[in-house]
Amino acid sequence: MRLAVGAVLACAAVPPEGAAAPAGLAEILAASPAADWRAIDPDDTLYLTLPQGRVVIELAPAFAPNHVANIKRLVRAGFYDGLAVVRVQDNYVVQWGDAQSTHPTGEGRLRLKAEFDRPYGAADPFVALPDPDTYAPRTGFAGDFPAARDPALGRTWLTHCYGMVGAGRDNDADSGGGPELYAVIGQAPRQLDRNVTLVGRVIDGMELFSALPRGRGDIGFYQRPEERVPILGIKVAADVPAAQRAAFRVLKTDSPTFAAVVHNRRFRRDAWYKVATGRIDVCNLPLPVRAGP
């Protein structure tokens, strides 16, 4: 059978070439012990329902505690219900919510101090990647989110990789809070790192965002109200009856399995690849997610 380019990405059924070669990705994940996976806390999970289906977002309270708390408050107050995806800019972001915060009850008007980055201590868990990064002195994973740190600054932050979710803001750094959210649908816009508060990441249903029609207005805004994609509802998973929840587990980035995944992605060795880069970008390493408890 003729293999298409990159078939290998999911073609991990290709057997290892020898004892020294790493196993394929599918084999690595299939062999992983249950202890290497972490169930996502339903209290830090959002279900965002579009006409096309449900997007599942894992929140990142360890990096943006105040924004996450406020977004959950807004969700529980019904702030987003009846709002819409208003902007889809190709190779950049989708954006939803109410930039003007015109909600009749005044919800969404709270402005929060920026949570762009935070200090870190020597003991702070961080799974470092070994390769150079264009934008930051160190990249890796913190709490299983893609992240960076700068020892000179003593600061750490989440990185704007594909699928990351953030809180839009005005020119004032402290003008965000959650009424308007966005998700990255293109090449990682790393220039936004430390300029805007990231609050989580999409773990399921990403294609419901990324395949939306692009807006033809300035910077991808939909020009006519009828083009907007309505948000049928947003719920905190913990508020949904247990029987209706979708359980997800993510591979722990401090697990032996994840170390094997990183090695596998850095050194592609199979019948298709001719040259292994031996390198990996923090945003080119999608984090394995499994549906089911």
Add this chain to the structure above:
Amino acid sequence: MRLAVGAVLACAAVPPEGAAAPAGLAEILAASPAADWRAIDPDDTLYLTLPQGRVVIELAPAFAPNHVANIKRLVRAGFYDGLAVVRVQDNYVVQWGDAQSTHPTGEGRLRLKAEFDRPYGAADPFVALPDPDTYAPRTGFAGDFPAARDPALGRTWLTHCYGMVGAGRDNDADSGGGPELYAVIGQAPRQLDRNVTLVGRVIDGMELFSALPRGRGDIGFYQRPEERVPILGIKVAADVPAAQRAAFRVLKTDSPTFAAVVHNRRFRRDAWYKVATGRIDVCNLPLPVRAGP
């Protein structure tokens, strides 16, 4: 007015903050002399027509002369007519053509030697970027295409950035040729660099690819024939009557204007950005394109 995150990407109307600050991107482009732009050769331009509209592709004969010549031969033989986009894998590629090359006249069966990279001499034009890259010792632009080079190897190659177009192949490095093509629609899969022949890039209509429904089959293949997106036709622009051509110009990457663009993207200084990274990734610098002669 409340600005959304990244409004600044297109919000270059924000005035410079002072004499030392770079002008906004829009001002830089508006002030550029005509000599800083290059008209795209109609003989190296493809029009790919989908039901949704027309995708324009600039071919890269300087890097893949044999693949480009063969693709043009296939276009002129009508090989792609009646074929379809068969695969859309989220955050990766769209793929079209006929992997099996079952064309009744035998077209598309020609297999070409790989054109993954090529040697370069000291005099070869290369507009280098100053920042570190995860995957290559040097990145920049060659012939206005994103590219990399390795002085130790003495080789240069095109990089798999968003919108780049390549020729799928089988496990044999020399099994490509053009019957099956792909375009990058997500985070740059740089692990493909030097593993597959890049033949060009999309310069207009990229959103017609990137917003296509994702395939639900293995690695994004459409599962049912009726899901496929038909190719209504592909033409070499030079074969289209001049009156029906769409003219495009690209900013020359060896121009003073492009140097200003790079500086502007590395050091974002306006009312929205709080921290300028001072860095730019070769795949995070979309190349300015203008419609019109």
